[in-house]
Amino acid sequence: MQSMVEQECQRWASKGINITYQIRENRTxxxxxxxxxxxxxxxxxxxxxxxxxxxxxxxxxxxxxxxxxxxxxxxxxxxxxxxxxxxxxxxxxxxxxxxxxxxxxxxxxxxxxxxxxxxxxxxxxxxxxxxxxxxxxxxxxxxxxxxxxxxxxxxxxxxxxxxxxxxxxxxxxxPSTFKAFRFQQHRWSCGPANLFRKMVGEIITNKKVRFWKKVYVIYSFFFVRKIIAHMVTFFFYCVVLPLTILVPEVKVPIWGSVYIPSIITILNSVGTPRSIHLLFYWILFENVMSLHRTKATLIGLFETGRANEWVVTEKLGDVAKKVAEANKNKTNSKAVKRYRSKFMDRLNTLELGFSAFLFLCGCFDFMYGKNNYFIYLWLQTITFFITGIGYVGTII
Incomplete structure (x- = not known):
């Protein structure tokens, strides 16, 4: 890629265009x-x-x-x-x-x-x-x-x-592979939470910024959209709602569990009307990803673990190129082994654990419940399970 860019810059420079090709030697x-x-x-x-x-x-x-x-x-x-x-x-x-x-x-x-x-x-x-x-x-x-x-x-x-x-x-x-997508979503969720931690004091004490602008940036942009949204989705649909089935005294109103979320979800399709038929599965998959986003958000808020991890989002063209290079070099068994698709490498234990939890809650609701939540729980179980065994996206 660099040589192609360099050649193109040289071509334009030869025509008298003021253009320079430069790279740096480190990733600091x-x-x-x-x-x-x-x-x-x-x-x-x-x-x-x-x-x-x-x-x-x-x-x-x-x-x-x-x-x-x-x-x-x-x-x-x-x-x-x-x-x-x-x-x-x-x-x-x-x-x-x-x-x-x-x-x-x-x-x-x-x-x-x-x-x-x-x-x-x-x-x-x-x-x-x-x-x-x-x-x-x-x-x-x-x-x-x-x-x-x-x-x-x-x-x-x-x-x-x-x-x-x-x-x-x-x-x-x-990104068309689940691994690359998950790394990207970790960075996109962890980074804003970590930035909120580092900037909230600076925003509050800034005397040149109007009060309502401070409220908008802190509450609406950061707190609601970058932090709370992920947590509410995950804890409500993947923890609280399944657990209410085990406690009959606790009832979640249908407008809170179905009507309002359905309206919000339908609004998400305004940008892509051609995919409106995928909305139901999109909900289930977003609930799965809310698990990773919540985890990343907490890591960013408390600045622990992978808070400053930077993994370049790998696109399919890059992956395919590496696979082709590995397959050409038949003598390099390590390179071939590295990019060979293996079932065990695709297993995600966290998703599989939640899949088992939701399945048990669904079975309990099927036998003793009255709200028919088991339909949603079993569909969510399937989505967690498919993600858990890595059969999401393009598999190289």
Whole structure:
């Protein structure tokens, strides 16, 4: 990949275009470290903006022509965020469900945040920053695994505005293996919780920020959406509701367990109407993932274990390439063994444990219950079991 980029840069440089190819020799600070290092280059002082594009993102040739004018004519705007479009959404059921979640994020959360001039987070790629805003906000920091959100929060607290362009789309690839998806979700859940821990005091004591903006960022953006949402989903549907079956005196009203969650779930399909028929399974799978997100959130809040773990999200193209290289080298048995699909390597004991727990609760409700919760519990059991044995997504 690096040689291809280098050759392309050399081709344009030979035509007189001012373009430079540079890499760094270490991974200190991970992505934040790379971005920070890039802004130290001597030629940056002659630039006003910096475009951030991850390696698996493919912007159209007119990407800059469509985005830069918004920054040129609006000096209060620090960031122009483009829409992600997924080239492998139809690859498997896992990618279809990711498309549903991310389409809702862009269609509702980012669109509303931009239209109302409220705060919305930078997605880490497919965006253009005003360098002056980055410097005023304190630059890139590697204190968490969500350097994009960290910078966005600090810039927003200093009065900078962000603009989301839903019509400006950049092609990208979704992780199609469950292992890669789980690592990604760990980082996306652990990082915001860890950032909340480190920034809540800074936000509260900031005298330049209006009171209601503090409330919005702390309560709505961080506490509700990044912390509580995962925990409520997991504890209610995977712990509390099954346990109420064992205690007949405790009754959960049907509007709380069915009606309201159903309405919220249907709203999640507004960004991807073509996948509305997958909503029911999407609910079951999201309940499974809420287990991992809750675990990651707690790790980030208490800054323990894997709080600062950074694992690059592996896409299918990268995996397939490694498998092909391993298979070519038949003499290297270790390389072949490393990428050979094995059943035991795919087992996830945590999911299997919850599968057994929900199955027993479902059996108890089937024999003694009155609310027919066993239908949901057994379907959720199947979803946990399928995930537990690793048969989710593309299997290499």
């Amino acid at each position: 600070g991970y992505k934040a470290g790379a971005l920070k290092e890039g802004l130290k280059r001597s030629y940056v002082k002659h630039c006003e903006y910096v475009a951030i594009i991850d390696a698996d993102f493919r912007p159209d040739p007119d990407f800059l022509r469509k985005s830069i004018p918004f920054l040129d004519h609006n000096p209060d705007i620090a960031l122009v965020q483009a829409r992600w479009r997924f080239v492998n959404a139809d690859e498997c059921l896992l990618t279809r469900m990711q498309e549903m979640s991310l389409d809702y994020h862009f269609t509702v959360e980012q669109e509303v945040g931009s239209a109302t001039h409220a705060f919305f987070g930078f997605n880490g790629t497919a965006g253009i920053w005003r360098i002056a805003a980055i410097n005023e906000a304190g630059g890139w920091k590697d204190r968490t695994t969500v350097e994009d959100m960290d910078l966005a929060v600090r810039a927003s607290l200093r009065g900078w505005k962000f603009l989301y362009l839903g019509d400006l789309q950049v092609k990208s690839e979704l």
